[in-house]
Amino acid sequence: MWMLVLLFFGGLVAGIINVLAGGGSFLTLPLLSLYGLAPSVANATNRIGILLQNISATGSFVKNKVLEPKRAGFLAIPTILGGIVGTSIVLKLPENIIKISVGIIFLVMSYFVLFSPKVWEEGKKDVKENKFLSFIVFFLIGLYGGYIQAGVGFFLIYALTMVEGYNIKSANAMKIFLTLLFTIFSLLLFSAGKKVEFVPGIVMGLGSFVGGYVGSYLNMKVNKKIIRIIVAVMMIISAISYLVK
Numbered sequence: 001m002w003m004l005v006l007l008f009f010g011g012l013v014a015g016i017i018n019v020l021a022g023g024g025s026f027l028t029l030p031l032l033s034l035y036g037l038a039p040s041v042a043n044a045t046n047r048i049g050i051l052l053q054n055i056s057a058t059g060s061f062v063k064n065k066v067l068e069p070k071r072a073g074f075l076a077i078p079t080i081l082g083g084i085v086g087t088s089i090v091l092k093l094p095e096n097i098i099k100i101s102v103g104i105i106f107l108v109m110s111y112f113v114l115f116s117p118k119v120w121e122e123g124k125k126d127v128k129e130n131k132f133l134s135f136i137v138f139f140l141i142g143l144y145g146g147y148i149q150a151g152v153g154f155f156l157i158y159a160l161t162m163v164e165g166y167n168i169k170s171a172n173a174m175k176i177f178l179t180l181l182f183t184i185f186s187l188l189l190f191s192a193g194k195k196v197e198f199v200p201g202i203v204m205g206l207g208s209f210v211g212g213y214v215g216s217y218l219n220m221k222v223n224k225k226i227i228r229i230i231v232a233v234m235m236i237i238s239a240i241s242y243l244v245k
Contacts, residue, residue: 003035004203011204015053015211019176020219020227022153023234024211025050026241028204029150035200044190046149047183048201053212054180060216066173071164075174076181078135082142083182087189089147102144102151103242109158110235113228120161120168120231121224127165137163138178145179146186151238152179157231168227172219176212 010031014024025046032042061067113120137159145152153175160171190196219227 004200007031007035007200007204008207011049011053011207012211012214013207014049015057015208015213016215016218017211017234018050018053018153018208019057019172019212019215020222021172021231021234022157022175023151023238024053024208025150026238028208032200032204037197037200041195041197043149044187044193044195045197045201046204047187047190048196048198048205049208050149050179051183051187052205053208053215054176054183055212056209057176057212057216058180060213061173061176064220066170066220067177068170068174072174072177074131075134075138075164075178078137078139079142079145079178080182080185082139082144083146084142084185084189086143086146086148087186099148099242102148103239106151106154106235106239106242109154110232110239113232113235117225117228120228123167123170124162124165127163130163134163142178142182145182149183149186151242154231154235154238168224168231169219172227173216176216 010028014028016024017027018024028046028049029042032045033039037045058067141152141155141159144155156175156178157168157171160166160174161168164171164174166174187196
């Protein structure tokens, strides 16, 4: 029983972190492993919490008219396709090589988040729409998210800011919506492969649902500078988590 309580509150904290920045899976995955799940099962079961937190957060963002529906619809297509492919295939690169590479990328990204405040807080002003580039970038992000999930929010925030020109608050809202969509398909595929444990997943997911709502409220109320710093700190923590394993 105490473990289920821990999963609930872990999901709640992760939900807030994921909506405001990203990297909440670096908290929930160890908790699911502590519960006794194998790494592959924990990776799959974790998607329940991701799904529920993003449902509540997206509902809040839609209600407050933070999302841009037309662009969200376009970006959803490559992200979903990438998520399906990433969940369906086994990547040729060993997972430890992927994690080391991603850890280094996160460290580099955190530098720009910390030391290029204007771009992140106001959005990149000189962005020209390039549907082909956007399709490729968001397909690759969906591919990564479908395969690993942990840290995918950082890639989405970076792409939405640098490729799409969003400020960090708008990028967070779009990130949550896109993650919600590809997570639906990933979870279905993992469930079909009998990799999901529903009891711990739903308990953690209920906490994540609450956390997602709280996180979306904070995203709309908290100063952009604070959100930017939270994103950078979570990137660094996530990078260390990848690099030391």
